[in-house]
Amino acid sequence: MVYLDNAATTYPKPASVAQAVYDFMKDKGANPGRSAHKMSMAAAYEVYACRSAAAEMFNADGPECVAFTLNATHSINMALKGVLYKKGGHVITSDLEHNAVMRPLYKLSERGVRFSKAYVSLDNDDETVAEFERLINNDTVMIACTHASNVCGKILPIKRLGKLCKKYGLKFLVDASQTAGVIKIDMKECGIDYLCMPGHKGLYGPMGTGLLITSEGEKLHTIIEGGTGSNSESYSQPDFMPDRLESGTLNAPGIAGLRAGMRFASKTLSGGIELSEMEYARTLYKSLSQIDGVELYTPLPDDGYVPVISFNIRGVASGELASALDKYGFALRGGLHCSPAAHERFGTLHRGMVRASFGAFNTKRDAIRLSAAVAQLAKQMKK
Numbered sequence: 001m002v003y004l005d006n007a008a009t010t011y012p013k014p015a016s017v018a019q020a021v022y023d024f025m026k027d028k029g030a031n032p033g034r035s036a037h038k039m040s041m042a043a044a045y046e047v048y049a050c051r052s053a054a055a056e057m058f059n060a061d062g063p064e065c066v067a068f069t070l071n072a073t074h075s076i077n078m079a080l081k082g083v084l085y086k087k088g089g090h091v092i093t094s095d096l097e098h099n100a101v102m103r104p105l106y107k108l109s110e111r112g113v114r115f116s117k118a119y120v121s122l123d124n125d126d127e128t129v130a131e132f133e134r135l136i137n138n139d140t141v142m143i144a145c146t147h148a149s150n151v152c153g154k155i156l157p158i159k160r161l162g163k164l165c166k167k168y169g170l171k172f173l174v175d176a177s178q179t180a181g182v183i184k185i186d187m188k189e190c191g192i193d194y195l196c197m198p199g200h201k202g203l204y205g206p207m208g209t210g211l212l213i214t215s216e217g218e219k220l221h222t223i224i225e226g227g228t229g230s231n232s233e234s235y236s237q238p239d240f241m242p243d244r245l246e247s248g249t250l251n252a253p254g255i256a257g258l259r260a261g262m263r264f265a266s267k268t269l270s271g272g273i274e275l276s277e278m279e280y281a282r283t284l285y286k287s288l289s290q291i292d293g294v295e296l297y298t299p300l301p302d303d304g305y306v307p308v309i310s311f312n313i314r315g316v317a318s319g320e321l322a323s324a325l326d327k328y329g330f331a332l333r334g335g336l337h338c339s340p341a342a343h344e345r346f347g348t349l350h351r352g353m354v355r356a357s358f359g360a361f362n363t364k365r366d367a368i369r370l371s372a373a374v375a376q377l378a379k380q381m382k383k
Contacts, residue, residue, distance in 0.1 A: 002366045003331045007150050007357035009200045020260035024253045032252050033229040043252050050259035059186045060213045067212045067245035072177045073100040075196035075212035079173050080104045082220030084113050089141035091115040096149040096342045122298050125157040144173035151342040152298045153308030162191025178306050181265035203265050205258030208251050217241040268360050277358040280367045281307035287371030293378045297346050310353040316381050318352035328373040332356050
């Protein structure tokens, strides 16, 4: 099988990730931060080491700014609802958002929060920034947007949007689901207040892991309260980080695996592996563009994109095409990718798209073989 569904979750994971999870379960399987015996302390050290690695990787103010979550969706909910639940106001997001951003905003709209969707230009970042600025009004409190679209791969100009937030005194939330571990992110350089990400995508960690990185966690309204191992005499949630946002026992084996995945991702970033992935994506795009009946939705991707190519065969439902490609030995995702806002934008809400997304273990040959399979299917499925 040729796996090209890395935007959903990366596969395979590095062997070091599975080994780290196994070693934790075998040798450090106590509850971190809850006891003073040696095994609990060893577990707590593993969690702290991952926290420190994340703070360093994304240039946060310190390890205490890193809260572990279940996934990016969990992180985004904690940040959006933590800021807006009591404050309310107006939020600007993009027209390429995943439901991890859109559904919390719709839920918050029941409490009076308003939001606007900014049009993202696929080839002109000046237009994108101008559109975000145009939507700012006296009630705007935050820009909350994806770093890169999981449907078309377009990277938003977050450094410039961060400067826009600073200019107008707004908070800045970034959903880094498609970029964390894929491209370098510097929170200070980009002016990010809340950086949300999964562990199981570009960081190559296990599912069930995520990060919310913020220096403002102590100000957030909490959406989950419970045991933290600290201030246990009080019925009030601790007011310090990371305990304020981490109630209950953490997924410590997953965090150990995440730490190993982050080491792998850091090495691939420094080694330029993301450039190879983009080369494969461009190879696929060029090949698909030569096939009669294939529909593509973006310009040829450049350094303003992550390695995601979405396409269709004219007149064929995306789910049908993805299933056909599965029989040819290719794992791709069809449908709406949990991003109806993006599909509304591209006019594919009724049929979705087939998405090929490249990871560290793909090769150029994978792109060539996939395009050959699509060419065969385009002939067979022509209507």
